[in-house]
Amino acid sequence: MRKSLFLFASVLALAGFAVQADEGMWTYNQFPSSKVAAAYGFAPDADWLKRLQLASVRIAGGCSASVVSPSGLVMTNHHCARECIQNVSGQRKKDFNKDGFIARKPSEEPRCPGMEMNQLTAISDVTQLVQDATKGAAAERFSDVQRAAIAGIEKSCATGDEWRCEVVTLFRGGQYNLYKYRRLQDIRLVFAPEDAIAFFGGDPDNFNFPRYDLDVSFLRIYGADGKPWKTDAFLPFSKTSVKDGELTFVSGNPGGTSRGMTLSQVQDMRDSVLPNRLMDLSHARGWMTEYQQRGKEQLRHSNDDLFGVENSLKAQRGQHESLGDAGFTAQLTKDETDFRRKVVNNPQWMADYGDVWDNIGALTLKAKQQRKILHALTYTNGSVLMDIARAVWRHPVEVRKPNGERLVEFSDARLPQLAQSVLSDAPIYDELETAKITYGLTQMREVLSPDHPVVKKLLGNKSPQQVARALVRGTRLQELKTNARGEPTGGLRKTLWDADAATVAASSDPLLKFVASYDAEARAARKKFEEEVEGPLKRQQERLAQARFAVYGDTSYPDATFTLRLSYGRVAGWDENGTAVAPFTDFAGAYKRHTGAEPFALPASWLKARSKINLNTPFNFVTNNDIIGGNSGSPMVNQKGEVVGLVFDGNIHSLGGEFGFDARLNRTVAVHSQALLEALDKIYPAQHIAAEIRAGQR
């Protein structure tokens, strides 16, 4: 039913034509095996699901991954490990993103500073608990009360640093589920190909197909004993190639979708949220591209940031364009009108839910009014030092509060992750930090106006650049000592993190004093937003979800929440304005597309290996699995639960997937498993990795 509500209008033109939608990012505890069986004759059972669930790991920064050997070998995308590769490069004064990296044995596998993976071990339903806690709470207290309840639930679940528990809001408030994760905190780098082939085609080819990318990296999980993690829950590679039309599953963590939004919320996305993000991202893309002209080091330091910016820009641009489609708005209007009419015509529903749309509309307007100021007062423009300073400043104050009253990132269940990011020994680039703070402060002044008391306080008689330079030059928060395992042992940052409020307040560190000087205003803006917008909106969204359950039943899937989901589908090309796009590319195509100039330059290793490899090896392929950003690095498996591909992208039509799934056009793009093995075997001196993978094959 979600399907009929949210399909793009264009799909409706196919009325009478049997569209096999395969839509949905299903939770593991509510996976519709019978639907799959009806469509494909195969019903995943509990064991099948559990194995896939345990072998699917989430990368804390925003990616998906999977374990592919009993010795903790992890497969993910190259772009999901870029930060690690860059950090390792910095330590060794190399550029492994550009040149690739291969460890010949475990002792050569360097640790990825600050990297963490999570293995989902259990899901339980806590809807009743959460909803009971907020029953009768005033709207402006809703967020606080709910946060306290959730913090309590999460705390009693996370029984140690090695566990992470998270109450996940599903159906925008219709359900609350408790997700329990094993934290895997010692991650090391095993293999990365060269940038040039991992991201062959670069930004121009991003979100496009046909495609020729070896967007893979292999990492390894290490246990607390410092040895490769042993596990039974790994995914063997398939011995056979996946075929056109064959059933495929994608297990990963789609970041977020907005398929359950009301018309007023969608309009706010279209007219305000997305345009503002697109401007910010375009601006960042502009200055970062030009920043890279400063020199080779600056280029290397900023490459990851720029990659992220361009990727988000393209994705959100696609989303925005899908919302500008008049047919989409017309369809959404029709669906919402239908939904509301059904509610109006049922006296009980009308009494229970009749005002929910108008309430959400009013709160959406309020959100729009507050968002800019909130953003300006809390935004750090990606500055690592600013983030550290703010966390260090707040830490001693927050941890003395009862768990449920803290800012959410300081709750017991989340604090370990925050600590790890604050105390990460990932390198900090002062010049890049200065640029980020400069542009961040410029934007703050623009939004708040030069006359705003905070702006006057922060800038005084100086320009944003003067202030930024003085802050970065003056701060010592870069100082951190770590042991061989990357664990923090000393340095100012560690000292202050462990200190009490008085000690932190007495610090003369200029950046710390800077964030402290407007912390009250930043907190107040956040609190105001929580009380006046977020909390009341949560309550209304709970009611909307209940209305939807009441009117349409509850057999659909929830909007994505960067939690583990399973999608089923099949290998399938598509029709692009009358031209058939075939589902597979091969190695030969990559050589054809090679021009010699970035981003269409194959690396030397590939040029050299040309005669040795099988040019007919399938390289990339597309399926109609329903995924979205966050699914990067997801394993794609066949009906036997064997790896047949590695998800790394969606086609351009998948971007509208934020708001609705178009079965005709929306495609997932993956690296073929055969391509991975062929490259490891023939192009790189990485036969030992191929062998480790093959050892698990059945």
Place this chain on the structure above:
Amino acid sequence: MRKSLFLFASVLALAGFAVQADEGMWTYNQFPSSKVAAAYGFAPDADWLKRLQLASVRIAGGCSASVVSPSGLVMTNHHCARECIQNVSGQRKKDFNKDGFIARKPSEEPRCPGMEMNQLTAISDVTQLVQDATKGAAAERFSDVQRAAIAGIEKSCATGDEWRCEVVTLFRGGQYNLYKYRRLQDIRLVFAPEDAIAFFGGDPDNFNFPRYDLDVSFLRIYGADGKPWKTDAFLPFSKTSVKDGELTFVSGNPGGTSRGMTLSQVQDMRDSVLPNRLMDLSHARGWMTEYQQRGKEQLRHSNDDLFGVENSLKAQRGQHESLGDAGFTAQLTKDETDFRRKVVNNPQWMADYGDVWDNIGALTLKAKQQRKILHALTYTNGSVLMDIARAVWRHPVEVRKPNGERLVEFSDARLPQLAQSVLSDAPIYDELETAKITYGLTQMREVLSPDHPVVKKLLGNKSPQQVARALVRGTRLQELKTNARGEPTGGLRKTLWDADAATVAASSDPLLKFVASYDAEARAARKKFEEEVEGPLKRQQERLAQARFAVYGDTSYPDATFTLRLSYGRVAGWDENGTAVAPFTDFAGAYKRHTGAEPFALPASWLKARSKINLNTPFNFVTNNDIIGGNSGSPMVNQKGEVVGLVFDGNIHSLGGEFGFDARLNRTVAVHSQALLEALDKIYPAQHIAAEIRAGQR
């Protein structure tokens, strides 16, 4: 009636409250003197209007100005003369934008390379001529036929290089008027204050009020005899200060408004046109800001471009936000529904105009589909060299065609202006050009895709930056010799401009060959757009205008068209969310706002003069005149036709003026005439300029 159609919804809340709208950018030949008389007891007569018309001059690049002495002294904004000031700086290895410029006598007034002013001497109605010409023409031929007719009319009007004639499309096709201008091509620089006070408050204060800007420059028109131009049509300065509530007139050239758009066109602006422009501008702002970090010279070279980008960004952002106002869309929907219902209920109107809205909707969609490709193939990203190369390449081919068949910029009436811009001795900065071409080509690849034949042809095996560098390094189109008056006398650029097609085709200049290599595709995209979109749309807009005249009468004003308009209004502050904004600021306020850091640093001259000046001198002020971008530099006069101010900005609410005039909030921002005289007298050694102005006072 236009008023009731296009007022913002927020105004409607004031029902019953007498809003004196003073709305309208009126043409000089249809000025509603009786309306002014009814509201203010003063009716401008023909002589009054004619004098103001002749004293108002348009700056070809996109600004307004006025003659303020019988010796051709021209008053405009500093930001309208920036390019001239920068060019003069380059010639003399100074930075007059930063340091200011004062000529002590005419012989010290340097020529502004490439600058041209136009004085509107006559307006005549050619509606019948134009409409008769296209009667019966097929939709796809409409543009061609109309262009030929217009070129013919313009040519027979422009009887020599000293005249410029332009058929202006009013009411989006309801009327066609012929505007005849005297071309004033020898413009020299007389006075410019320092950047720091001309644009005090910088981008943060732009479009805001209270304000403290001396955004003025004085130029002088020289005649063909090389002597200051003598004229009776000048505006004396008022001897008295304008008062709160006093009647004011603004005479200038508002660039364009979209108040006559249909709902489908407004939605296209909101969802596609403006978001794309905002992304482009944000990107340009990003890279240019960072480009300025390369060094002082690069900063100076790019300052004007960055200023333009930030100004446009802020303006269009404001426009976009006004369109995101749900009330605005609701009001527009209501108005259009009402309009259409009136048409439907009248059988004759229905037969004549019934399908016009749907036709415009379909054409708007087509425009959206073609716009990106057209833009990619014709866009030069502000590269002066690319513009020159393209004009040089097309010139010999175009001028051999009959006048009516040429690309419009090569028509006899417009060619002189194009020639002047191609053969301008304004400096060209190779490094900045390289950056512009690099980003332009990157964008082209992004829009067209790397697989587009033009992209393959242009980039081959190189990156955009490699191509751009080679082009700028290789081209000799910078070469131009000029005489003392800035007239081109030789150099490759002049040689090629004067050459025939065979000679140009035989040139080995790489940039010329580059633009030539895809000129066919660029022309084809343009032709396709003209035939399939522009022409048919023109016809539909003519019909819509006729429908509006039929239903609502024709006593309104047309959308702005960067032609001379007259607005009446009065000095008035406004209520900003419950806070009264007073209409005047004074010199004392500027000293209060001074922090010492850009953009809030007063220049040394001002700090030094503080004790000498009258701090109570009014500085900037606001009126409710209806203006928009292009009005910069407009004179503001009182009922006696005397200068009381110099328009340089609108407040933030004026940005929505693109789509509708909100009388409560929309304000024009001007420099007070007393501030101009006080500064010339007491802050700068410019008493001679003040004296020249005072000599005209009555």
